Every structure is written in C-alpha cells, then in structure tokens.
Amino acid sequence: MHKNLIRLFGVGTLLLLTAAPAFSGPRCNLPGFNTNTLPANDDGSTGAVPIGFTINLFGTSFSMLFVNNNGNVTFDSALGTFTPFGLTTGGVPKILAPFFADVDTRGAGSGLVKYGNDTVNGHNAFGVEWGSVGYYSAQTNKLNSFELVMIDRSDVSPGAFDFEFNYDGIQWETGGASGGSNGPGGASAHAGYSNGLSGAANVSYEFPGSGVNGALLDTGVNALVNHTNVTLNGRYLFSTRGGNISSEPTATPLGAPAATTPVLILSGLMLVWIVVYLKKRRTV
Amino acid sequence: MKNRFALLLSMLLCGALVALAAPADGTRNAANPSQGAPLVLVLQVNGAALTGSADGAVISGGKAASANIWFNVVRGGVTFSCKGTISGNTLTLAETRADGSGLRNLIFIHN
Numbered sequence: 073m074h075k076n077l078i079r080l081f082g083v084g085t086l087l088l089l090t091a092a093p094a095f096s097g098p099r100c101n102l103p104g105f106n107t108n109t110l111p112a113n114d115d116g117s118t119g120a121v122p123i124g125f126t127i128n129l130f131g132t133s134f135s136m137l138f139v140n141n142n143g144n145v146t147f148d149s150a151l152g153t154f155t156p157f158g159l160t161t162g163g164v165p166k167i168l169a170p171f172f173a174d175v176d177t178r179g180a181g182s183g184l185v186k187y188g189n190d191t192v193n194g195h196n197a198f199g200v201e202w203g204s205v206g207y208y209s210a211q212t213n214k215l216n217s218f219e220l221v222m223i224d225r226s227d228v229s230p231g232a233f234d235f236e237f238n239y240d241g242i243q244w245e246t247g248g249a250s251g252g253s254n255g256p257g258g259a260s261a262h263a264g265y266s267n268g269l270s271g272a273a274n275v276s277y278e279f280p281g282s283g284v285n286g287a288l289l290d291t292g293v294n295a296l297v298n299h300t301n302v303t304l305n306g307r308y309l310f311s312t313r314g315g316n317i318s319s320e321p322t323a324t325p326l327g328a329p330a331a332t333t334p335v336l337i338l339s340g341l342m343l344v345w346i347v348v349y350l351k352k353r354r355t356v
Numbered sequence: 357m358k359n360r361f362a363l364l365l366s367m368l369l370c371g372a373l374v375a376l377a378a379p380a381d382g383t384r385n386a387a388n389p390s391q392g393a394p395l396v397l398v399l400q401v402n403g404a405a406l407t408g409s410a411d412g413a414v415i416s417g418g419k420a421a422s423a424n425i426w427f428n429v430v431r432g433g434v435t436f437s438c439k440g441t442i443s444g445n446t447l448t449l450a451e452t453r454a455d456g457s458g459l460r461n462l463i464f465i466h467n
Contacts, residue, residue, distance in 0.1 A: 157456030209424040249426035249439035
C-alpha cells in the first residue's frame with residue numbers, strides 16, 4: 073500500500089516537474105504596479121505621471137515620467153517611435169528601455185501596459201508592467217513579459233535610486249512595420265538606457281544582442297531571461313547615485329536556471345513524505 | 357424599360373464594388389504637409405499585400421490588416437518605415453527612418 077502511494081506520489085511529482093516552467097519569474101509584478109492601465113493601443117503613451125519620489129538621473133531631478141507602450145519610459149516627453157533606435161549613439165531622449173520595440177496591445181489576448189507604486193524591501197517603488205504584450209500589427213501569437221522597477225534609495229543620498237529590468241519571457245523582437253515577420257527579423261529590439269547626449273557627454277548602455285536578430289529572444293545567444301547581473305536569471309539591477317548609474321551589468325548567465333517556486337515546494341513535500349515513510353517503516 | 361433596368365443594375369454593381377474596395381485603396385493627399393514628407397499616397401490592397409507609391413516612389417514590404425497598413429519606401433536615398441491607421445477617409449501615418457530616428461506623424465485624406 074505504502075509502496076504504491078510512494079510510486080503514485082513520485083509519478084505525480086515527476087509530471088508536475090515536467091509541466092512547470094523552466095524559469096522562475098523575476099518580475100515583481102506587485103499589486104501596486106498594476107494600479108493604472110494604459111488602454112489597448114499602438115505607439116501610445118501616458119501623459120506625465122508621478123514617480124512617487126524624486127530621482128536624480130544623469131544629473132537632473134525628475135519626479136514625473138512618461139510610460140511609453142513601446143517598452144520604455146522617457147522623462148522629457150512621450151515617445152511614440154515604433155522602430156527602435158540604438159541607445160548608445162546619442163541624440164535620443166533620456167530613456168530607460170527594458171525592451172524598446174513595437175509593442176501593440178490591441179490584439180485579442182494581449183496584456184496591457186500597467187504602472188503604479190508599491191514598496192520593494194521597504195522602499196517606495198514605481199513599476200511598469202509589460203505583461204504578456206503582443207506586437208504590431210495586433211499580433212498575439214508570441215508575447216513578451218517584462219518589467220521596469222524604480223526603487224527610491226533617498227535613504228542613501230538625495231535622489232538616489234535603483235532600477236531593475238526584469239524579464240519573464242521574450243518571444244518576439246520586432247513589429248511588422250519594422251521589418252519583422254511573425255515576431256523575429258527586421259530592426260529588432262534594443263534594451264538599455266541613455267542620457268540622450270552625443271559625443272563625450274553620452275552616457276548609455278545597451279545589453280549585448282540589442283539590435284541583433286534573434287539575440288535577445290528566450291532562444292537567443294543573449295537571451296534576456298538567461299542572463300543576470302545579480303543572482304536571478306532575467307533580472308538586471310542598476311544603482312544610480314548622484315545621478316550616475318554606477319553598476320552597469322556584466323550580464324552573465326547563471327550556471328543553472330533558477331528553480332520555480334512550485335518545483336521547490338514539490339521537492340520539499342516529496343522529501344518530507346520520504347522521511348515520514350522511512351520513519352514509519354522503522355517503527356513497524 | 358430594359359435600359360432603366362441595365363442602369364439600375366450597373367449602379368448597384370458600382371455600389372457593391374465601392375463597398376467591397378479595401379479601405380486603404382485609393383489616392384490620398386497630405387493634410388499636414390511637412391518638409392520632406394510625401395504629399396500623395398497611392399495605395400492598393402490585394403489580400404494582405406499592400407502596393408502603391410508615395411510621391412511616385414514605389415513602396416515595398418507593404419501589408420494591410422483590417423484598418424492597419426504598413427510599408428517601406430525609399431525617398432531621396434533614405435529608407436522610411438511607415439505604419440498607419442485608416443479611419444473613414446483619414447489615414448494617420450507614422451513615419452520613421454529605418455533606424456528608428458526622425459519620427460513624424462502625417463495625415464492623409466482620401467480624394
């Protein structure tokens with residue numbers, strides 16, 4: 073009887089393990105980050121929305137920003153550009169771009185862009201969620217899920233903040249109007265940040281694989297979900313102190329993908345079950 | 357009597373053809389002309405394919421899906437990517453260079 077139960081549990085666990093997604097979700101997706109919604113649109117933006125705290129970014133203080141549908145936030149004006157430009161060349165807006173590409177949330181089955189405030193480790197935070205968003209033109213056969221989190225660290229110094237780019241899944245890289253076909257190809261996505269200035273004044277960063285066909289996709293050589301500069305694949309943390317972004321990511325893959333929470337729970341349960349079973353056997 | 361019937365029939369046929377024509381089809385003029393932007397768009401939809409010209413320059417890679425159209429066009433040696441939405445007789449077109457720079461929004465009105 074016990075043997076059969078053990079076998080049944082083992083088979084069930086194995087099935088659940090194989091059904092579980094391979095990676096945990098680095099997105100925080102906190103409730104407060106989903107407070108406000110940018111209605112279904114293509115190339116749309118919010119008006120200036122409050123960050124909830126003041127940040128010093130590239131030497132300028134900002135307490136408002138524009139959430140742009142196409143995978144980025146800007147600080148001086150909204151950005152409707154659908155074909156992503158390179159972030160390191162200068163002459164662009166001040167921008168934080170977790171995934172600058174032609175997001176289109178009009179298709180049935182696409183998530184919407186959401187944003188708002190919550191707390192991260194006791195610090196005020198502003199988050200933008202691009203959860204399961206489609207691509208132009210209203211395509212939803214492939215979806216991307218990523219997030220920007222800005223964390224107030226004015227406890228360290230005035231205007232200090234951290235920001236995270238978090239990626240749960242990147243299945244498409246280019247909209248149809250940017251030369252993409254069914255998700256890949258064409259002028260593919262760029263991810264990173266820029267102070268917008270040209271020449272020696274330029275401060276910017278792009279993830280390796282930006283603008284390279286296929287590179288940032290989950291299956292790509294520079295897959296955003298398979299690298300990190302912290303300890304969780306798909307998460308990239310930048311610290312901004314005194315207006316300077318001090319920790320550029322040396323995005324490296326972790327040795328093994330992080331296990332999902334359900335997998336950990338199931339493994340724990342199985343261990344407990346085996347211990348209980350062995351104890352009972354000894355007492356019999 | 358026969359002539360009247362034929363006239364009525366041809367009018368109905370014309371009406372049906374107009375109704376069946378894709379919303380993108382036809383010639384449009386710029387409502388907000390801006391420097392370097394095309395003034396005249398001629399578009400023709402065939403299934404999901406979109407063909408036509410912008411100020412005489414032949415468009416490429418054109419596609420149409422319901423009220424959305426997108427295409428590339430080379431003008432003055434520069435490749436532009438365009439995407440637009442048709443609402444009534446108005447086509448709202450966003451245009452950038454192929455590298456994503458120089459975004460501008462254009463409006464075209466159907467003739």
